[in-house]
Structures are given as C-alpha cells and as structure tokens.
Amino acid sequence: MTTAVAGGHEAHDDHGPAKGLKRWLYATNHKDIGTMYLIFSLLMFFVGGAMALVVRSELMQPGLQFVHPEFFNQMTTMHALIMVFGAVMPAFVGLANWMIPMMIGAPDMALPRMNNWSFWILPVAFGLLLSTLFMPGGAPAGGWTMYPPLILQTGDAFPFLIFSVHLMGLSSIMGAINVIVTILNMRAPGMTLLKMPMFVWTWLITAYLLIAVMPVLAGAVTMLLTDQFFGTSFFLAAGGGDPVLFQHIFWFFGHPEVYIMILPAFGVVSEIIPTFSRKPLFGYDSMVYAASSIAFLSFIVWAHHMFTVGMPLSGQLFFMFATMLIAVPTGVKVFNWIATMWRGAMTFETPMLFALAFVFLFTIGGFSGLMLAIAPADVQYHDTYFVVAHFHYVLVPGSIFAIMAAGYYWLPKWTGNMYNETLGKWHFWLSTIFVNLTFFPMHFLGLAGMPRRIPDYGTQFADFNFWASIGAMGFGFSQILFVIVVWQCVRGGEKATDKVWERPIGLEWTLPSPAPYHSFTTPPNLEAKEAKA
C-alpha cells in the first residue's frame, strides 16, 4: 500500500522539513499543508470579518452614514464569498489534512502532490476575487448566490468572479478526492470503516458531497459566463432561457454546500464531547447513519431556498416535508451528544466550552431553519433578517465555533505546548456573549420585516440594529484573542503531555506532542492500542 505514497518521497524522509520558503511552496507533508490551510483560513476570516464590520457600521443607525449603497452591496457579497469559500471550507480541509492521517494511522495523505496543488490554488483564487475591489465598477455586488440577470450587470469584476469560483471549486474537488483516497486506502490494519473516528467519517461523507456538487456550481457559473460573453441564453428569458433555472442549479449545489460546512463540525464535536465527558461517544453507529442520511437528504431539498419563485403546491409540499425530515437525523445527533455527557465526569476546558456552545446554539439555528422550512410561513420570512439570523446561527456559533474548538483541542498536539487556558476562556465567553448579541436580535428584525442586503432601514428597526452592530464589533475584536492564544502556544508555554487530555480516545494521542514531522511510517497495531470503542 505504501508504494503509491512513497515514490521519490521516502528518500529524503529522515531530513525533516526543508528550510525556508521552499518548505511551504513545495510542501507535500500533510502537517505543513494543514498548517497553511489553517493560517490561510484565519487570514480570510479576518478579511471577511472586516467586511462584515463595514456592513454592521453602516447598519448601526438608520440612514446612510459611511458607505455608498453600491459599496455596501459589494461588502455583503464579498463577505459571504470569502467566509464560505475562504474561511470555513479551507479551515475544515486544514483540519482534515492535519488529523485524518493521524487518526487512521497513515503516514500522510494519499496524494501529497495534488494536496500541494489544492492548497496553492486558493491564494490565487482569492487574489483574483479580492483584486476586483480595485476594478472599475467595483467588486461583485449581486449577492453571493450570483442570481442572474442581476449578476450579469457586474462590471469588469464579472469574469474574475467566475474564474475565482472555478478555482475554489477545483481546489475543493482535489482536496476532497485526496480525503476519500486517504480514508479508503490508507487506514491502519484493523481500522474497519465502522471503527473510524467520527471526524473521519463526517469528512468522508463531506468529501463525497464536495465531489458531487462543486462541479455543478462550476457548471452554473460557466453558463453565466457564456450568457454574458458568448451569446448563449441559459438564463436569459429573451433568448428562451429562464433565470429561475439558475436558482435551481445553484441551490442543487447550495444545499449540500451548507452540509459540507457543518458535517465536519459535527465530527469535531463528536471527538471533543467524549473526551471531556470521559465516556465514549453514545450511539456511534447511529451517528454514522445520521450523517449519511443528512447527506442524502441534502440533495432533495434545494427548492426550500426558493419557495417564493412561484412553485406548484405539490412542489412546495414536497420540499417542505423533505426539509423537515432532516430534523430527524440531526435530532439523533444532538440527543447522542447529550447522552454522551449524561452522567459523564465532565470538565469544562476551552474546547469543551466551544463544543457545548456549538450544541446549544447550532440547535437554535436548526429550529429557525425548521420555521423557514414551513412554506406558507417562508413567504413572510424570505429575504428578511430572519434568514440572516438563521444561517449565521448555524455558521458562526455552528461551524466557526467547532473550528475554534478543534483548534484549542488539537493545538497542544500540533505545537507540543499547552495554550493559555485563561485567555482561551476569555475568548470563549466574549465570543459567545457577543455572537448572541449580534445575531439574536436579527430574528426579531426579520419577523418585523426588515429586508436583507439593504444599507438603510426604517427607524422602527434602529434599536435592534444598534445592538447587533455592538455585538459584531465585540465579536470581531474578541477574535484577536484567538490569534494571541495561538501565537503564544506556537512560541512556547507549558509542555503538553502526549495524551494532552485526561482520557482522550484516538490514535493521534498515541503520538508524541508535538506530533513528529513524519508519523505512522509503520502502521500502528490497533489491537494493542484499541483506538476506538
């Protein structure tokens, strides 16, 4: 099995990492690439966050204060594109790179050279996308969903937007293929599929989702490109096309995409809660089946994003019920996490705090999702701040909190040093308080009818918007604490033990801390170490 990985790579194994820039530019080591993914994602998190703060500053008071409406729309559009494709997705790919080989007892990812490509495409893609801010006509401002015909009015930025989406897709597909080949081919002897850690399972499912839907997005944006420049009429009514078709194709990608951003988070939380409850994960098999069901259902619910386009009643009913069905496997997961904690000897270190907040706050986002799934009610909620509140609840205290939790949980394994627990707790509490202050009032704004993507609003919305803006500033600046914690932890600190935590489960904890540059060059013996219950 090792032959495919080895070829020309094993020869210089004993030297450790190359020196200087070449180590990163030519990186094929899964830990180096994982690190680059995580740093890139953190950088994009701050870029996208700065854009969110522009939006929130403008919305702090009614009326137009700081920016032109056109620029405001550029900020909402770019914020979404950068956070989805630049922050959340690369962070999970980074975690996959670092952890999957260590969790399944493999020496590296299966296709290390492709791994290098899939990372280095990303800075190019986001370089293209960010360069549009300085172009005539500015950055794309038609919303991250890129609905025609509006998006076709984008200025010079349009082809750059399309090509950067192509590149992001290419990067994700290559990363996903790598994950699948690694998981299917490189598990240590004895690690059957149903003994894999949950994080590995959720990533396997996520990777299949990525390969299934990222090409569909690529197809959709290619059609936009040819409509604009090559005289086709896929989405142009005058030429016999239909703009609603774009929404169908986009959301056929878009709905699985939201699970791409949450399934690995489920995996992370399923690793952390057992460790700090000192009990194995409750209902492991049902967790696997639940994640698979969620992935399957994600393909048949897309039109719940477009209840207002004028669908036949039968269509609305189908998509409404199919969507509500997703609450069943998701509920299984939430109850399993709670059952894992039940009568556990729990402690509340920073990763556990983030994981607990994830369970609680993600569930709030899930409930508002159920409200949105009700087709007749959605006519009222559609394109209001209620939708904004919903998806930010599942993405910020959902995905982002899970990524933070993973960071704190595995940082000692990566760096060999413990992070500063006091600062970590400060980071957690400030983030949690401010994230709720930001997004909770948005539910009320939406129910009262405040529309999305508008830089001004009626004075009756002023108070809630003011609070939300204060919350956003607080949340944004609290994240600087995270950078400080990570920086300190990389530089030094109390040495971490190999197990780091009291009773962690999984192969990664059998390695020394920090994890050596090359790990599991000979596969571990699972029978002896009993990696997974």
Place this chain on the structure above:
Amino acid sequence: MEADKDQISNLALLGRLLVFAVAMFGFGFALVPLYDVFCDITGFGGRTNDEAAQVTYQRPDYSREIRVEFVTTVNSYAPWEFSANVDSMTVTPGKMYYATFTAENLAEADKIGQAVPSVVPIAASDHFKKIECFCFENQEFIAGQSRALPLQFIVDPDLPEYVDTITLQYTFFDTMRVSSNN
C-alpha cells in the same frame, strides 16, 4: 495497508473520483434540458406553448366565464413602448378570441424585439392555448416604428374548475442587447 484483496490502487480510485466529478459537471448542464422538459410538462414557471397550438374543434362551454387579464412589461434595458390594447377580456372556454398589443421602437435605430409570455396560475398554463402569437418569433422594427401585434387564443374547456381568472404576462426584450451588460 488495509490488506483487503478487493482494494483498488490510489491512482485507480483517483481516476474514478475524477470521472465522477466530470460527470457531475456534465450533470449541471444536463439540468438545463431536464428543466425545460419538466417545465413543458408541468407548466412550471408559467410556461405556455411557444409555437402555435394545434387545437381541434372543441365545443364551447357556455356555463363558464373566464376573465383573461393582460399584463405587459418592458425589460429594463429595452427602449420600447409596449402595452395591451385592452386590459382584460371575458371569454368562454372553447371559443377562439383575438387580442392586440401595440409596440413602439423608441430608439433611433432598427431593433429586433422578442416578447416572452408567462401564465398565472400555473394550473392554467397548459390550458391557455395560443393559436397565433407575436411571441412565437422575433419582431423587427425600424427606427421609431409603431405597430399592432396580434394574439389569437383559445381557453381549453378542461381548465380546472377553481380557476376563474387567467393572467397572461408578456415581457418585451430587446434581443440585440441581451448579452451585453449595461
């Protein structure tokens, strides 16, 4: 490492996954004709016939009266004046009716226009039969020209019981500016 006999090599697996990804790229494009067929069958999106309907003689159903309303819109890029000559008609299902619309090219250049129809409610879209319609083909106008555009239609007597009003909406496009921005 896993000593499964049926395990395939990394490269073979890579190949299969790449084929899957390329197939899904194709699937995105396959959705276009699929959606077209789906809309034609269901009337989804208010789709009505885009070539002359072949209606065999149907006995008029004098027990019902259907109100047919006309709505006209000009696409924002297009320099046209476009309106229906009557706002609405009361029709008997199974009988043939005529309506006319007027379009005027406001530009100082020759233009080719295209009207795109849509019918609400969706349940009626398959029962609104256009025998002759200016929307079946491009309409050429010389600079400043104004002329009447004919529509000939029949409402199918099989129209569901609960439908008593049909709205036919036309959007008029300037086909010469379709694919250029601003």
